Amino acid sequence: MKIITTIASIFLLIFSWCWVDLKVGHKRYLKHATNIKYPPRNSEMTVFTSGKILFEDYIKEVRQAQDSIHILFYIVKNDKFSKDFLKLLQSKAEEGVEVRLLVDWIGSKKMSRQTIQELTESGVHFSFCFKPKLPFLFYTIQKRNHRKITVIDGKIGYLGGFNIGKEYINQGEKLNPWRDYHLKMTGEGVKDLQEVFLSDWFYDTNEDYRGTPAYFPTLTPGTQAHQFVVTNGSDLEQTMTHMIRQATKKIIIGTPYFIPSETLFQELRDALARNVSVTVIVPEISDHALVKEASFPYFRVLIKDGAEIMQFQRGFYHSKVILIDDIMCDIGTANFDKRSCFLNSEMNCIVFDRTFIKDVEKELAVDLAESKPLNGDALSSMNVVRSAKESLASILSPFL
Known part of the structure; x- marks a missing residue:
């Protein structure tokens, strides 16, 4: 009995420490980090849904860079595609192009010290985002920079869901092919991408280039209206709530x-109640344990309310x-989950241009054609293992 009490006390102490560390660390971080809703911009944008096509274009633009290449990815792996990508950055730095590479410490943990040394010896400026540190160790381990931003010569920008690794170009053993959405942009919106990258660089390196004129050339406005929303563990919920409330069809x-958070979940239920599909x-x-089980309780209710849950095949x-x-x-970097809303650093692009929206609708029609509806009855049938997983997923849902 004494042993059980001791173990329970230790568990309670660790849990309490993690909770306080997380809450206070997040509060301290938000004092320095800013959530920014940039003014409406006009740019020219292309949406990519295939990694192979995206990276053909992306690598071509990197090769043609003349002055600067600023790159932030959540994940850079250690496979052939990743190594070839890093070799390209090294060659551009050796040509005299200013190259900065910022990657998340957790997401890019497979990058070796030798690889990083080779990058820096070639002249690439490199840094990790959110390396764990005291006094808020648990919070910094949980914090992620989930943004994926590239700015080339201050004139060409990329933002979206793809990272650097072979699975993103359909060479993975399990998750193949890979379906994602990624933007390419020219026009005045690139300035905002540059500002966000340089702000993240400053936070992690204390090197401030945010006012450097060379990184902000004069940009000609495009024809497609959009607006960037930059979040750092708050305000994303409010942005998504506002969007959902605009829906009439x-x-x-x-x-x-x-x-979803309880607020977003209720907003979707309210939308269904006002006859919005x-x-x-x-x-x-699934690519992570328990994420499917974490979604099932929400899906059961939404299906009963009239929503359609489609599983991509x-x-x-x-x-x-x-x-x-x-x-x-x-379109951006944020998932529809608690981690993106309340922990991660994210960047999303809200697009208002009707022509662009029609292109996205066509891509979504492809997604739906490749999907099958989730059966609500099957989801509600008795399954002890699934129920146990759902209970555990519910507890861990803020961190999944």
């Missing part, structure tokens, strides 16, 4: 992880896209 959400597209195959679905009627769509 339909909402389509594409996400690999559907673990709600469709959620998620992968049938052709490979892995990693898209981060929200369509509201035919008036706006959101």
Whole structure:
């Protein structure tokens, strides 16, 4: 009995420490980090849903860079595609192009010390985001910079869901093919991408280049209206809530992880109550433990309320896209989950251009054609193992 009491006390102490560490660490971080809703911009944008096509274009633009290449990815792996990508950055730095590479410490943990040394010896400026540190060790281990930003010569920008690794170009052993959404942009919106990258660089390195004129050339406005929303563990919930409330006809959400906050969950139920159709597209195959089970309690209710839950069949679905009627769509780095809302640093682009929205609708039609509806009856049938997983997933849902 004494041993059980001791173990329980230790567990309670660790839990209490983690909770206080997380809450206080997050509060301290938000004092320095800013959530920014940039003014409306006009740019020219292209949406990519295939990694192979995206990276053909991306690598071509990197090769043609003349002055600067600023790159932030959540994940850079240690496979051939990743090594070839890093070799390209080294060669550009050796040519005299200023190259900065910022990667998340957890997401890019497979990058070796030798690789980083080779990058820096070639002249690439390198840094990790959110390395664990005291006094808020648990919080910094949980914090992620989930943004994926590239700015080339201050004139060409990329933002979206793809990272650097072989699975993203359909060479993975399990999650193949990979379906995602990624933007390429020229025009005045690139300035905002540059500012966010340089702000993240400053936070992690204390090197401040945010006012450097060379990184902010004069940009010609494009024809497609959009607005960037930058979040650091707060305000994303409010942004998504505002979008959902605008819907009068339909909402389509594409996400690999559907673990909404109670507020967002209720907003979707309210939308259904006012006869807005709600469709959620998620992968049938999961890439992380318990994320499917974490979504099931929400799906049961939404299906009963009249929503359609579609499971993508052709490979892995990693898209981060929200369509509201035919008036706006959101493409960026945030998932429809608690981690993106309350922990991660994210960047989303809300697009208002009707022509662009039609292109996104066509891509979503492809997603839906490759998906099958989730059967609500099967989801509600008795399954002891699934129920146990759901209970554990519910506890861990803020961190999944």
